[in-house]
Amino acid sequence: MTVTEPRPTNDAPRPRFVRADGPDKVTGTGRYTADLTLTGVLAAKFRYADHTHARITRLDVSAARSMPGVLAVLTADDVPDVRYGPFVQDRTLFARDVVRFEGEIVAAVAATTAEIAQRAVDAIVVEYEPLPVVTDLEAALAADSPLVHEGWESYGSADPIVRDRNDASFSSITKGDPDAAMAAADLVVTSRYVADASHAAPIEPRAVLAQWEGDKVTIWTSTQVPYDARAGVCETLELPANRVRIIVPHLGGGFGGKCGFHYEAHVAALARAARRPVRLVFSRREEFLAPDRRREGMVIDITTGLRRDGTIVARTGWIAIDNGAYTADSGFFPQLAAMHVAGPYRIPNVRVEAHLVYTNHQPSGSVRAPTAPQACWALESHTDELARAVGMDPVAIRKLNAVDTGAEGPSGQTYDEIGLQQCIDAATAAAGYGGELPDDEAIGVAIGWWPSFSAPSGAYVRIDGDGSGQIITGAQECGTGAVMTLRQLAADELGMQPEDFQLIYQDTSVAPYDMGATGSQTLFNNGRAVVAAAGQVAEQLKQLAAEQLEASPADIVLADGQAHVAGTPSRSVPITELAGIAAGGELLIGHGSGQPPGAPPLVGSSCVGDVGMAAFIAPQFSCHAVRVKLDRDTGVARVLEVSTAHDSGTILNPVGAHGQVEGGVLMGIGQALTEGTRYDDDGRQRNAAMLEYKLQTCADAPTIRTTFIEIPTPDAGPRGAKGLAEAPNVATAAAISNAIAAIVGRPVRQLPMTAERVWETIADAAEAAAQDGVAS
Amino acid sequence: MSQSLDRDLVLTVNGIAYPVSVDHGRNLLSVLRTEVGLTGTKEGCDDCECGACMVLLDGQPVNSCSYLAAQAVGREITTVEGMVRDGELHPIQRNLLEEGGVQCGFCTPGMIMSATALLARTPDPTDEDIRIGLSGNLCRCTGYAKIIAAVRRTAADLRGE
Numbered sequence: 001m002t003v004t005e006p007r008p009t010n011d012a013p014r015p016r017f018v019r020a021d022g023p024d025k026v027t028g029t030g031r032y033t034a035d036l037t038l039t040g041v042l043a044a045k046f047r048y049a050d051h052t053h054a055r056i057t058r059l060d061v062s063a064a065r066s067m068p069g070v071l072a073v074l075t076a077d078d079v080p081d082v083r084y085g086p087f088v089q090d091r092t093l094f095a096r097d098v099v100r101f102e103g104e105i106v107a108a109v110a111a112t113t114a115e116i117a118q119r120a121v122d123a124i125v126v127e128y129e130p131l132p133v134v135t136d137l138e139a140a141l142a143a144d145s146p147l148v149h150e151g152w153e154s155y156g157s158a159d160p161i162v163r164d165r166n167d168a169s170f171s172s173i174t175k176g177d178p179d180a181a182m183a184a185a186d187l188v189v190t191s192r193y194v195a196d197a198s199h200a201a202p203i204e205p206r207a208v209l210a211q212w213e214g215d216k217v218t219i220w221t222s223t224q225v226p227y228d229a230r231a232g233v234c235e236t237l238e239l240p241a242n243r244v245r246i247i248v249p250h251l252g253g254g255f256g257g258k259c260g261f262h263y264e265a266h267v268a269a270l271a272r273a274a275r276r277p278v279r280l281v282f283s284r285r286e287e288f289l290a291p292d293r294r295r296e297g298m299v300i301d302i303t304t305g306l307r308r309d310g311t312i313v314a315r316t317g318w319i320a321i322d323n324g325a326y327t328a329d330s331g332f333f334p335q336l337a338a339m340h341v342a343g344p345y346r347i348p349n350v351r352v353e354a355h356l357v358y359t360n361h362q363p364s365g366s367v368r369a370p371t372a373p374q375a376c377w378a379l380e381s382h383t384d385e386l387a388r389a390v391g392m393d394p395v396a397i398r399k400l401n402a403v404d405t406g407a408e409g410p411s412g413q414t415y416d417e418i419g420l421q422q423c424i425d426a427a428t429a430a431a432g433y434g435g436e437l438p439d440d441e442a443i444g445v446a447i448g449w450w451p452s453f454s455a456p457s458g459a460y461v462r463i464d465g466d467g468s469g470q471i472i473t474g475a476q477e478c479g480t481g482a483v484m485t486l487r488q489l490a491a492d493e494l495g496m497q498p499e500d501f502q503l504i505y506q507d508t509s510v511a512p513y514d515m516g517a518t519g520s521q522t523l524f525n526n527g528r529a530v531v532a533a534a535g536q537v538a539e540q541l542k543q544l545a546a547e548q549l550e551a552s553p554a555d556i557v558l559a560d561g562q563a564h565v566a567g568t569p570s571r572s573v574p575i576t577e578l579a580g581i582a583a584g585g586e587l588l589i590g591h592g593s594g595q596p597p598g599a600p601p602l603v604g605s606s607c608v609g610d611v612g613m614a615a616f617i618a619p620q621f622s623c624h625a626v627r628v629k630l631d632r633d634t635g636v637a638r639v640l641e642v643s644t645a646h647d648s649g650t651i652l653n654p655v656g657a658h659g660q661v662e663g664g665v666l667m668g669i670g671q672a673l674t675e676g677t678r679y680d681d682d683g684r685q686r687n688a689a690m691l692e693y694k695l696q697t698c699a700d701a702p703t704i705r706t707t708f709i710e711i712p713t714p715d716a717g718p719r720g721a722k723g724l725a726e727a728p729n730v731a732t733a734a735a736i737s738n739a740i741a742a743i744v745g746r747p748v749r750q751l752p753m754t755a756e757r758v759w760e761t762i763a764d765a766a767e768a769a770a771q772d773g774v775a776s
Numbered sequence: 777m778s779q780s781l782d783r784d785l786v787l788t789v790n791g792i793a794y795p796v797s798v799d800h801g802r803n804l805l806s807v808l809r810t811e812v813g814l815t816g817t818k819e820g821c822d823d824c825e826c827g828a829c830m831v832l833l834d835g836q837p838v839n840s841c842s843y844l845a846a847q848a849v850g851r852e853i854t855t856v857e858g859m860v861r862d863g864e865l866h867p868i869q870r871n872l873l874e875e876g877g878v879q880c881g882f883c884t885p886g887m888i889m890s891a892t893a894l895l896a897r898t899p900d901p902t903d904e905d906i907r908i909g910l911s912g913n914l915c916r917c918t919g920y921a922k923i924i925a926a927v928r929r930t931a932a933d934l935r936g937e
Contacts, residue, residue, distance in 0.1 A: 018873050025881025026869040028816015028856035032882065035815035203820045203828055203916050204882040252818070252882030253916050284821040479880030479917045655876035655922075662919030663879065690825035690914070699911040701920040 017655045019484040020503055021250065021477065030250045033207035033222040034281045041209070042071055044270050044280040045117035047107040047124045048290065049099035052360040052683040053148070054128035056097055061107055064120040069112040071274035073120065079269050080238045084261075087331025087611075088168055089156040090149055091292075093236050093265055098131070100148055100325035101362050102684050103290035110270040110278045135683045137299050137320035137357045140166040148325060148358035161331050162609040168327045169356035171334035171609035173342060173411050176349035181314035185305025189389050193378035195751040196676035197297040197322060200367040201695060204252020205287040208267040211277040218245045219264045224254040224478050225516030230508045232261025233268055241508075244268075248506035251517070254478040255667070256367035257293045259518045260328055288688035292328035292363035294677065296321050296371065300378040302341055305349075310392045312401045315410070317341040317352035321364070321371065328365035330356055335613040340375030340730075342410035343383075344420055344449040344621060345401045350410045350605070360683040366518065368664070369450055369726035373671050373733050374751060380446035380734035381747045394738060395428055395445055402447060411614040412605035419647030419709035420447060420621035426645035426707040431625035440632065441640070444739030445625045448730030452618035452716065452723040453519035454596040457526045458512025461490055461533040461590045463541075465583030467576030469494070469501040471533075474514030475526035476506055480725050481656035482522035486530045488652065489718055493534035494541065495558030496575060512593070520723030523652060524618070525596060527718035532592025540588050544578045597715040618716040620723060621647040621709075624665070624731040628739035635759030637740055639669050639702045642732065646706065649713040649722035661706045661728040668732025670696045676752040745769075785849050787812065790858030796845070804848050805829045805840040808855060816856040816885045820914070827913030830886035831855050837893040837912075856885035859892070867933040868892060871926040879917030887913045891927045901931055 024030030061073045076094035083089040095106045107124050111117035132146040139145055145166055149155070157163060162170040182188060209220040217239075223229040226246040233244045251258070263280055271278040282290070298321050305314035319337050323330050334354035341352050387394040404421050408414045424447060428434075433443050459473040471490050477483035483505055487498035504510060514526050542556040545563030549556070555566045564572035582588045599615040607614050627641040642665050651657045674694040678686040687693045713720045733751065740758060741747040748761045782797045789812055796811040805822075808831070809815050820828035822841045829841040832854035859866040865873075868891050872878050877887075887910060894901060894909035901909065906927045907920075915923060 022873040022878050025878050025884050026872055027860055028885050253880035659876050659918055662921045663917045666919035690821050695914050697911045698920045699907045
């Protein structure tokens with residue numbers, strides 16, 4: 001498919017977009033899950049593991065069960081014995097025999113008040129035999145390491161997943177002959193970078209409310225992926241899909257943290273056992289400790305061979321990714337991380353290997369652009385090391401090696417129209433790169449990429465007898481505005497206004513499937529579905545109008561609320577009038593899905609553990625240029641300005657798109673400087689609170705300038721749109737790293753680059769300089 | 777079970793008096809959300825860290841998660857539900873929408889209350905004033921730029937410019 005519609009430029013006037021759910025949100029009338037209640041509702045509380053790795057030798061809930069006000073206490077014995085997981089079926093709803101991280105659920109209680117539920121949780125007796133704790137990624141891969149899952153070989157797993165002991169998923173990308181090319185290179189540079197784990201940290205802690213009516217359960221939940229949540233409930237409680245209804249009220253942010261299947265089944269099981277509605281509301285501490293959605297820590301080794309002119313001839317990489325205790329949706333992380341360590345560069349010889357390593361940490365899962373900010377930070381910091389090694393400008397070495405239209409990338413994909421080179425030019429120009437700066441300031445530059453995710457998706461569009469429209473979609477709104485933008489697409493297809501449509505969404509029993517607010521895929525896939533559904537209604541309207549206007553349906557144009565004959569606007573009939581006619585006959589109902597774009601071919605490469613992540617569909621590109629001021633005495637880095645350029649295809653909702661970039665950049669600044677989870681020797685989080693795990697505040701926020709490079713994109717979403725929500729989170733930390741390294745003279749090799757770590761790097765650089773002075 | 781420690785209180789919220797009977801240890805946030813029944817004020821951390829629970833007490837911004845309901849007796853409590861007057865959005869509400877300062881919306885009620893307090897004491901704020909004034913309210917979605925723009929525009933609107 002080639003997109004042929006004219007594309008607006010950045011300067012073209014566009015209507016101001018006000019989101020349809022906005023009035024609910026600014027007046028406080030919008031309901032989030034924790035705002036809901038039902039008559040007779042009980043409060044749920046979990047008993048978490050007392051150890052990070054231990055065998056349960058005794059579990060006695062009798063005292064808790066007999067407490068007044070307690071209506072249900074559940075353990076593994078009270079639910080079907082089902083191991084689940086999208087890639088590796090390695091976990092159960094409740095711990096069976098062994099606990100493997102501090103947030104593992106041993107038992108659940110439903111009681112008349114939260115206080116009673118907590119007292120009952122505390123009254124549950126659990127005795128343990130401690131097991132060796134696994135926290136070090138490299139040690140965990142050694143042949144003599146204790147196993148996190150002794151029974152790993154008995155687990156089921158998805159076909160492409162390659163596993164071995166504590167390695168839950170291995171993947172590699174190989175192209176050309178990297179060993180020979182490395183040996184022949186003029187220069188070889190090797191780097192190691194280590195990224196700490198971090199958190200999505202949406203401001204809304206998750207909540208679940210479940211109610212059974214007969215053999216059907218309705219679950220209101222703060223999930224980004226209602227159909228995944230439904231699938232999880234069906235799998236673990238052994239229910240057919242049509243008896244589980246997931247409804248998502250307004251969702252208070254997710255950033256991947258609310259992807260996957262979490263506690264919907266626990267709460268549904270409690271509600272069934274108690275014969276009452278049950279509600280779970282997480283505390284902030286639980287939000288940090290329990291979900292299988294931590295951003296993964298990583299160890300990254302990169303070696304690059306270059307010619308003296310800066311041309312990259314070979315790259316090898318080795319990556320260890322902290323999977324934590326269970327495999328959530330992390331099975332695809334190794335291949336995606338390998339792509340980000342290979343990077344958006346023209347490299348003829350590549351070998352990158354990546355391991356997903358079990359530890360006794362909280363499980364990792366998709367957080368906004370999973371693996372990318374850390375891997376990009378490592379790769380792009382390394383790229384500046386390459387520039388220093390060959391004496392080139394960091395931007396020049398990127399321009400020389402970065403992929404472009406028609407070029408072949410590291411996995412053997414040849415790109416159609418892409419705008420990475422334009423992104424580099426636009427971001428560096430906006431930043432004033434190359435200009436004079438005080439000696440405590442520098443501009444760091446980094447490039448990033450991210451795929452668009454192609455997936456099945458569905459929607460219905462209908463127009464009722466009064467001419468008002470409804471879009472009934474499986475898509476999930478997590479705040480990005482992507483679902484809100486669907487009104488514009490339907491309106492354009494039907495010659496109506498966005499305000500003519502109400503959105504019905506986030507209800508699995510009402511709308512057809514969509515993957516959810518994940519993978520930046522909502523507009524890419526559900527936009528296609530809405531356009532297809534609206535297109536069916538448009539055909540119906542044209543047929544009706546043709547009969548009214550005595551013309552051919554092919555000659556009917558829908559515009560400005562009218563159906564008119566092409567070239568003769570005066571021969572027209574209002575769409576509301578056609579809707580009235582249809583209400584007495586064949587109703588105006590469209591359904592749409594459309595064929596998802598297929599994966600582009602890879603030539604000359606081979607992948608082990610191939611989960612489809614080496615071929616980027618409608619790839620997005622970005623360049624971030626960040627001006628940083630560094631206090632050398634304290635190591636405190638302050639981000640002054642961020643200039644970004646993004647190729648995310650056509651921008652359908654500019655206000656929303658700028659908001660995505662600005663939010664992604666600020667999250668990236670947090671990852672760069674302050675957001676890192678600290679663990680004790682037993683694998684427990686030491687900073688599971690917002691004062692100790694510091695998000696960026698309004699006072700920290702820099703000026704952010706954004707340019708969108710809108711170029712024709714083959715095989716993209718509606719009107720040439722690609723994804724967007726994750727891409728802005730990729731390159732910011734890397735650009736900050738390069739600014740700090742430019743000031744200090746060497747990179748900080750651990751993420752986040754806290755003041756202490758920056759200060760240590762400054763001290764190390766000074767010591768090295770002093771030794772050089774002595775040596776000379 | 778221990779004997780009831782409930783106290784009869786009257787809370788004045790958005791100009792309406794609400795008699796409630798609550799344990800003396802209950803925080804204002806939970807009483808607003810449960811007994812008073814106004815859920816616009818959100819709980820993000822229960823520890824004064826995120827600002828989602830911000831309300832005004834006699835015009836002063838307070839994290840209601842860490843403030844006893846009993847301490848609010850006799851004072852005028854304003855929540856986000858009290859910002860709409862005569863069916864019209866307050867300019868800060870309208871401008872947050874038009875500038876794109878709302879995404880998931882969970883921080884929005886607290887942000888509105890902090891901005892209202894800021895503009896009451898600083899009618900012509902600099903951008904730095906706005907950044908400091910909203911620094912007790914975490915937003916994970918927007919990167920704050922469009923929220924700052926909305927507050928700047930609201931200041932001008934309220935000054936009649």
